[in-house]
Amino acid sequence: MRIVVKIFGPAYFGLKSYDVITLKLELGEGATVGEALDELERRFPGLKGRLLRGEEVIPMHDIWINGRSIDFLNGLKTPLREGDVLQIIPPFGG
Template identity: 40%
Template sequence: MAVKVQIPTPMRPHTGNLPTVDVSAATAGEALRELCKLHPAMEQRLFDNGQLRRFVNIFINDEDIRYLENLDTKIKDSDDLAIIPAVAGG
């Protein structure tokens, strides 16, 4: 499935300044792994020992994947996947 991954502005130096990265994936986790293949600097920023870091939130079409099936959440063609820093609000 073709999916657009949104990169938060302060992290764009690690994606060649691209605001979005197009990948092909069946799940949220796969999409992030594909992103990291294309832009290896993102790997250690998103993951710690294979686990998504504590202050990274992932949304598929504006829904937090923790309310879906986490990294196993299925992706449909043309879905949007947004990487959102969690330290906001309150």
Template identity: 60%
Template sequence: MKVVVKIYGPKYFGIDRYDVVTEVLEVDGEPTVMDVLDKLEGRYPGLKRRLLSGDVVAPMHDVLINGRSIAFLRGLTTALKDGDVVQIVPPFGG
């Protein structure tokens, strides 16, 4: 199955780009958010270190599934379906 991942503020996560990173990932079985993050870590080393605090998303950061925060779902164990859109959002100031 495929999921779309959008990483906002990629420079914050150590990715050498300024625009939103969009990836279409092929994942096997019944993947969770953590499975997708593990796969992304292979492409973007350090992403998880900047995004997570232990086994949860760090304060002021967010991960959304189809526009809904995983904080209101099952956190990093939230199951994904084919075609889901995962958005990774760093803290923003304004």
């Protein structure tokens, strides 16, 4: 199954870009948000350490699936479906 991943504020996560990173991720059927993050960690070492503390998203950071926070779904165990959009959002100030 293929999903789209958008990483907002990638420089915050230690990535070498200031623009939103958009990529397609190929995962097995029934994959979860946690498994998608494991794959992203292989591509971008250190990403999970800036996003998670154990199995919890660091407060003020967000992970959304199709515009809905995983906090209101099943957290990192939220199942993904073909064509889903996973958004990783750092804390923003304003």
